[in-house]
Amino acid sequence: MKKYTFTDKKDTRSGFGAGIAELGRSNPKVIALCADLVASLKLDTFIKENPERFIQVGIAEANMIGVSAGLALSGYIPYATTFANFGSGRVYDQIRQSVAYSGTNVKICVSHAGLTLGEDGATHQILEDLAMMRAMPEMTVINPCDYNQTKAATIAIADYNGPVYLRFGRPVMPIFTADDQKFEIGKAWTVNEGKDVSIFATGHLVWEAILAGEILEQEGIDAEIINIHTIKPLDNEAILKSASKTRCVVTAEEHQLNGGLGDAVCQLLSRNMPTPVEMIGVNNSFGESGTPAQLMEKYGLNAKSIVESVRKVIARK
Amino acid sequence: MEIQDLKNVGAQVRRDIVRQVHSSQSGHPGGSLGCTDMVVALYFREMKINENKNAEGFLQFVREGIGEDLFFLSNGHISPLFYSVLARRGYFPVSEMSTFRKINSRLQGHPATHEHLPGIRVASGSLGQGLSVACGAAYAKRLRKDDRFVYVMMGDGEQQEGQVWEAVQFAPHHKLDNLIAIIDWNGQQIDGPTEVVMNNLDLKAKYEAFGWDTVDLDNGNNMEHVVESLKQAKAKTGKGKPVVILMRTGMGYGVDYMMGTHKWHGAAPNDDQLLVALNQLPVTLGDY
Incomplete structure (x- = not known):
């Protein structure tokens, strides 16, 4: 068995935050949207460095998906962010019509997926989102395993033209993948x-x-x-x-x-x-x-x- | 385009609507007929669109629409109107209207981008989403300092969708003053009069309370009034607020037996009814 060691532990959502911060510097088309969960999604750096490319939508996820579709069809690359529960089931129809069926280049990036959200309980612990998003035609579904992979995936999906559901989480986990990895969508x-x-x-x-x-x-x-x-x-x-x-x-x-x-x-x-x-x-x-x-x-x-x-x-x- | 010419286009578009719905024996003539004058005025007079033509002689459609005015149809069920206007304006062959709602067509029951029909920027049909999409497009125009406008049409029944109010809240907060919404306030929806099904009460007061500027269009089936309302709406843009035109129309306008009733919201005329309707709608540009 190949040995995997780790020197640090971080949450995958911080990998997302680091990835989108890097995109903020390298890709002027990237826009971040958030439904009142900026700190949870680790967007602070992106917002600080690119205030004009951050859109606060308030607690209105359905509208966030629609606004993202409008930005995408205008040539931008919107990253719509919230908790997985509110970025999947709550807005399934919006994603289906305005994003997947319309082929708009929207990245739905969601944190706090699954049981490891912890104390908030079942109302927030979405465990059906992969099924919903898998069933949707033309949707790409990604669930990376640690901080480094989440960061790499966040950056990689900007270069892919099409809707993506990127799922990550809240708990602090060992970092065991390479920090310089190249993330290839669909390649195990x-x-x-x-x-x-x-x-x-x-x-x-x-x-x-x-x-x-x-x-x-x-x-x-x-x-x-x-x-x-x-x-x-x-x-x-x-x-x-x-x-x-x-x-x-x-x-x-x-x-x-x-x-x-x-x-x-x-x-x-x-x-x-x-x-x-x-x-x-x-x-x-x-x-x-x-x-x-x-x-x-x-x-x-x-x-x-x-x-x-x-x-x-x-x-x- | 002058008013009389717009009226002529409108008459032909109304024929196209009735013929499309009759041919596929499905679709939504009522709202399509009611909104005809506004959508014709937008595409044939008001909106700046890319006039470049492709090798086949049709308008070059670029989805991003940079430097163009954009129109989004949120109440996508009035697709026969949208298709007729797009075809008559030169986006695709008018003969393609004969494929409306039929197998292997680009003219889907509700507007879609999936089959790459030129002129359509986003799918619509599931109600309540268009204003959000228009907000995103208006935001994008501001980001890239594109000074053109974004128009979006919605139904009055559609105002019952919660997402509409999320977007109604969003647009003034972000000062989208390049956005002009149009509500087809015909007072009818599938199950009956709107005031009976779910009363919208005073839409003007609601939009104003949310921070919008409003324009009253007392008769959306009078071309002079339609054109004037668009002029007024444009004059109110650029002042920090989105603008909504509250457009009173008659559902089914132009075909006497379809007028003022929800019964023709989503019903197709039979052969005899088609003839009665066509007798009331003059041929102006030639049938497809």
């Missing part, structure tokens, strides 16, 4: 090559997959770990290649089992290469208040659950 990153099982993980669960890989190594199980940062378009080639080698799969995501990464992988495998799959995710329930670690433990979204699923899926080979 092999975290560790292995032969006994494929673990396809996204977002905060990638670090948990690495921890699981270390535990499995002690049991003599050689896990292949792949970071699927782009849920759509899915890197079919990387997934099929890995599954053909290991012949069993575990998926891991901070999302409902319905409609997320696991479903996407199962759809691909069942059509091309029927393979035993175990899925880590929230099983048809809402979240609740608690610390991120408590919640991830209670809902089974951690290294321990991944290890258990790996044992189970290997037995099904």
Whole structure:
């Protein structure tokens, strides 16, 4: 197992803040919009350096999506920012008509996704957003795994002409990817090559997959770990290649089992290469208040659950 | 274009509307007929648009519209009007109107960019979104110091959508004084008279309370009054406030049996009704 160490921990939303700050300096077309959550989205630097390219929309997310569409069709690159809950389900129809169907180059960048939002509880813990955005035609869906990857993704999507849903979160997490990485949309990153099982993980669960890989190594199980940062378009080639080698799969995501990464992988495998799959995710329930670690433990979204699923899926080979 | 010429275009556009809806046996004639005079006045007189032509002789359409006036149709169900005006203005062949709402057409039931129909900048149909999009476009014009205007049309029933009021709040806060909204205040919606379904009460007072400047258009089916209202609205731009034209129209205007009732909001005439309607609408530019 390849060793991953970290010297620092940061939240992925700060990676977004750093990325958009850099874009503020390098790309004059980038405009940031926010619905009264500037501090949460780490927009301070961008706003300080580019006050004329920041638009405060107030607590009015539907309007923010429409305004973004208007800016985009006028040739700008709007980054519409809010919490994941308010940037997906609350504005699904606005994204569908004014962004995806209209092909406007809007980047919907959302923080506080999933259970790790923590104490605010289920009203804010969106666990269905990947499913909604995956189902939407012409939408690109990205869920990076740490600070550096989120920063790189934030910068990379400015060079892609089309709607993007970029999802990140609140908790402080180890930084284990390279700070000079080049982010390629739709190209999975092999975290560790292995032969006994494929673990396809996204977002905060990638670090948990690495921890699981270390535990499995002690049991003599050689896990292949792949970071699927782009849920759509899915890197079919990387997934099929890995599954053909290991012949069993575990998926891991901070999302409902319905409609997320696991479903996407199962759809691909069942059509091309029927393979035993175990899925880590929230099983048809809402979240609740608690610390991120408590919640991830209670809902089974951690290294321990991944290890258990790996044992189970290997037995099904 | 002079008033009489605008009226002639309007008469032909009304024929186009009725014929499109009849041909596909679906669509929304009522609001389309009611808004005809305004949209004709915008495209044939008021708006500055890119007059360059492409190799086929049609207007070159550039989505960004830099240096042009832009028009957004938020109440997208009056698409037969929008398509007729765009075609008659020279964006695409008038013959294409025969494909309205039919399979493999660029003239979708509601306006869409997806099939790349020239003249359409954003999809509309799900109500309440157009004013927000227009706000974004107006903001963009100000950012790049483009001194042209952004027009957006909405329905009065559409004012019941919450998102409209998010945008109504946004525009004055950001001083979008290059934005001119037009509300088709015909007092009708699908389920009946607006005052019965969901009373809008005093839209003028509401918009003024939100910080807009307003223009009253007492008769949006009188071309002289329409042109005058646009002149008044333009005179109010550039003063720190967005402007709204409160346009009173008759739903179905121009076809006697469609007038003043919600029953022709989204219904198509049969063959006999088509003939009655066409007898009331003179051919001025030639049918497609």
